[in-house]
Amino acid sequence: MCLVLFGTVVQSGPSLVAAETAVSQADLKRIFAGQAPRNVAELKAMQDHTQRLAKKVTACTVGIRIGAAHGSGVLISEDGYVLTVAHVAMRPGMVAHVIMPDGTTYDAQTLGLAWLPDASVLKLRDADKKWPHLELGDSSSLQKGQWCAAVGHPGGYDGERPPVFRLGRVLSLGEFIRTDCQLVGGDSGGPLVDMEGRVIGIHSRIGTSLTNNQHVPIAVFQESWDRLIAGEMWAFPASPYLGVRGSDNTNTAEIASVAPNSPAAAAGVEPGDVIIGFGKHEIATFRQLQHHVWTRKPEDKVELKIQRGDKVITKSVTIGSRSE
Amino acid sequence: MDSRRRITVLVALSVVLSVLCIRQLISERPRFPDPFLVATDTEEASTKPMSSRLWRRYSRSRPAMQIGKNHEQVREAFVDVVAGANPATVQIMHDDKAVALGTVVDSGGLILTKASELPKEIMCRIPGGLRREGKVVASDEDYDLALVQVEAPPLTPAEWSTENAPAVGSWLAAPSGFTDDPLSVGVVSVPPRRIRPESGVLGIWLDDSDNGPRVTHVIDGSGAEVAGIRVDDIIRRIDGDLIDSREKLTSTIRKRRPGEQVWLDVMRATESIRVQANLTRYSDLVPDEEVMQNTIGGPISERRSGFSEVIQHDSLIQPHHCGGPIVDLEGHVVGINIARAGRTATYALPSHVVRERLDLMRAQLNP
Numbered sequence: 001m002c003l004v005l006f007g008t009v010v011q012s013g014p015s016l017v018a019a020e021t022a023v024s025q026a027d028l029k030r031i032f033a034g035q036a037p038r039n040v041a042e043l044k045a046m047q048d049h050t051q052r053l054a055k056k057v058t059a060c061t062v063g064i065r066i067g068a069a070h071g072s073g074v075l076i077s078e079d080g081y082v083l084t085v086a087h088v089a090m091r092p093g094m095v096a097h098v099i100m101p102d103g104t105t106y107d108a109q110t111l112g113l114a115w116l117p118d119a120s121v122l123k124l125r126d127a128d129k130k131w132p133h134l135e136l137g138d139s140s141s142l143q144k145g146q147w148c149a150a151v152g153h154p155g156g157y158d159g160e161r162p163p164v165f166r167l168g169r170v171l172s173l174g175e176f177i178r179t180d181c182q183l184v185g186g187d188s189g190g191p192l193v194d195m196e197g198r199v200i201g202i203h204s205r206i207g208t209s210l211t212n213n214q215h216v217p218i219a220v221f222q223e224s225w226d227r228l229i230a231g232e233m234w235a236f237p238a239s240p241y242l243g244v245r246g247s248d249n250t251n252t253a254e255i256a257s258v259a260p261n262s263p264a265a266a267a268g269v270e271p272g273d274v275i276i277g278f279g280k281h282e283i284a285t286f287r288q289l290q291h292h293v294w295t296r297k298p299e300d301k302v303e304l305k306i307q308r309g310d311k312v313i314t315k316s317v318t319i320g321s322r323s324e
Numbered sequence: 325m326d327s328r329r330r331i332t333v334l335v336a337l338s339v340v341l342s343v344l345c346i347r348q349l350i351s352e353r354p355r356f357p358d359p360f361l362v363a364t365d366t367e368e369a370s371t372k373p374m375s376s377r378l379w380r381r382y383s384r385s386r387p388a389m390q391i392g393k394n395h396e397q398v399r400e401a402f403v404d405v406v407a408g409a410n411p412a413t414v415q416i417m418h419d420d421k422a423v424a425l426g427t428v429v430d431s432g433g434l435i436l437t438k439a440s441e442l443p444k445e446i447m448c449r450i451p452g453g454l455r456r457e458g459k460v461v462a463s464d465e466d467y468d469l470a471l472v473q474v475e476a477p478p479l480t481p482a483e484w485s486t487e488n489a490p491a492v493g494s495w496l497a498a499p500s501g502f503t504d505d506p507l508s509v510g511v512v513s514v515p516p517r518r519i520r521p522e523s524g525v526l527g528i529w530l531d532d533s534d535n536g537p538r539v540t541h542v543i544d545g546s547g548a549e550v551a552g553i554r555v556d557d558i559i560r561r562i563d564g565d566l567i568d569s570r571e572k573l574t575s576t577i578r579k580r581r582p583g584e585q586v587w588l589d590v591m592r593a594t595e596s597i598r599v600q601a602n603l604t605r606y607s608d609l610v611p612d613e614e615v616m617q618n619t620i621g622g623p624i625s626e627r628r629s630g631f632s633e634v635i636q637h638d639s640l641i642q643p644h645h646c647g648g649p650i651v652d653l654e655g656h657v658v659g660i661n662i663a664r665a666g667r668t669a670t671y672a673l674p675s676h677v678v679r680e681r682l683d684l685m686r687a688q689l690n691p
Contacts, residue, residue, distance in 0.1 A: 034391070036395065036398045036401065037401045039401055039404075040402075040404050040405060042401065043401055043402070043653055044653055046495070047493065047495050047653060050493035050494075050495075050511060051491050051492065051494060053493060054491075054492040054493035054511075058492070144391055145391035147393075154666065154667075155614060155666075160518065160520075161514055161517060162515070164514055164668060165492050165512075165514070165638075166510075166513055166638040167393060167510070167638065168392075168393050168638075169391055169393050170391075171392060180392045180393055181638075182621075182640075182668045183667070183668065184666060184667040184668050185613065185614065187668070206617070206620065206667070207620075208621055210621035210640060210667070
């Protein structure tokens with residue numbers, strides 16, 4: 001097993017392992033691939049390796065500031081591509097401030113975004129500088145129990161604190177990699193690395209459990225690389241959609257127009273109808289109707305109570321979806 | 325205990341808010357606007373913070389936990405690592421509930437622990453299972469430390485490391501005091517650094533007036549509200565110091581910490597009154613994204629800032645595990661856990677800081 005340090009392959013051997021131990025490189029590889037260390041000798045071998053890993057990965061982890069948003073990112077090429085998440089980048093063509101571990105700030109531009117997978121790429125403006133960077137790993141060959149490390153800026157970049165290093169293990173695989181490297185707001189966009197320091201994921205979200213920390217698999221970036229650097233934006237989350245427009249009358253939810261082929265059209269809603277009930281909610285204004293539509297998900301079935309002329313009728317509508 | 329109940333309420337509120345805010349995106353505060361989508365709970369999700377007692381049962385029953393970094397298989401590798409410091413680790417209890425851990429510093433029965441969350445009456449459960457009443461005999465507010473004396477058979481004091489703090493990436497283990505394997509293991513995340521103190525707030529909005537800053541709003545549940553401050557009150561003095569402007573009031577209060585108390589001289593119409601008000605965190609009064617995310621998954625310590633030097637590590641502990649030692653792979657005590665600071669961070673006071681403060685506290689003791 002070779003440890004790639006700063007682009008140079010360092011042939012590993014007994015000198016990298018604590019002298020008094022009999023822990024071989026094969027043993028260490030076996031542990032990192034998904035096993036528990038068994039004794040102090042193995043813990044020491046892990047520690048020696050992890051201390052070096054931390055230095056290498058921390059050096060390429062950046063803070064990102066875009067408008068009021070604070071997140072993290074990772075340098076992955078000598079010419080200055082930085083990976084982060086869509087929910088930090090927000091839009092192509094935004095000015096991003098990239099903060100290196102030593103606090104120096106550089107300008108970058110956001111390129112493409114894939115919203116649902118939560119992937120995005122930035123490019124640093126300085127084309128002449130040779131940027132320190134990490135190699136990309138292979139997220140499709142990850143194993144449960146595999147050891148990994150997460151670096152980022154929890155809480156946002158803090159000038160009095162370098163990027164924060166955490167060790168953990170891969171717990172499950174799927175649309176997102178889940179690990180027990182604890183993450184919190186500000187970490188978004190930072191790197192998840194394998195024990196060789198290759199980027200295998202990008203921090204995206206957390207759940208209530210301390211073991212629910214989710215990372216975008218690096219495969220997402222690799223597979224859509226061309227689209228990302230071309231500045232494309234795709235895979236928007238679907239918004240719940242009815243397909244009606246309200247009239248100027250702000251005292252009622254009077255429908256001015258119904259979009260053709262919309263869920264409202266399919267349900268038989270007509271211009272001039274006044275919506276007075278949405279499911280179990282009474283509706284008095286168009287804004288209230290909008291609010292209640294927004295609490296639903298596409299595919300939900302809802303009963304609309306409608307005042308049409310002097311009659312009250314009900315229509316059943318299936319909420320649709322709209323990608324912006 | 326007030327602060328613990330407050331934490332429980334905050335955690336419950338945070339959990340409720342997090343469930344309601346599953347789709348919430350960017351928050352407005354510049355410091356913490358990362359719109360970290362709180363994912364819908366998978367089968368792994370738990371809304372209950374994990375007590376140390378439940379941890380073992382939890383880790384055995386959940387498939388994913390069996391391959392985690394804190395699984396007992398991993399912790400078992402540390403048995404030899406914590407063997408030396410285990411006898412120096414004490415459980416501090418109140419009403420049969422663990423409120424802190426303690427680190428034995430003297431065989432004569434002196435135990436060091438985290439001060440700010442200790443109730444008045446404490447019982448120490450020393451290795452071997454003996455329970456003895458503990459009495460706080462010295463304290464250090466700056467570092468949130470307390471020395472507790474117990475009458476007990478000779479105890480094993482901790483062996484303090486004299487090395488520099490371990491490097492980032494180094495293993496750390498927290499002995500439990502009553503099991504062979506550690507409570508929790510993790511790695512150093514950040515080299516030693518200062519954690520700035522947080523500012524306290526009164527919980528009022530102000531306008532400038534000819535006679536001084538005038539209260540325009542009192543936030544519900546704030547120290548000002550509890551002290552009886554009302555809208556249109558004019559704050560004249562804080563702890564005797566003349567306050568002639570809103571800016572002066574803000575800068576004076578900003579230097580004080582949550583939990584501190586201030587005397588306010590207040591003009592109410594023609595009346596002069598004096599009240600004592602408690603300062604709290606702003607985030608205690610108003611839902612705060614940062615606190616919410618940091619308390620998802622478990623409670624955090626009330627006093628978690630204002631330390632001149634801490635080692636930050638990623639071991640999972642609960643606030644009531646603070647006060648106990650942490651050891652490196654040589655088994656040397658490299659610090660004591662002083663705060664569960666957030667979802668990603670536990671703080672420990674490094675060995676050299678502890679030893680300095682210990683000497684100062686010993687000097688407080690009766691000869």
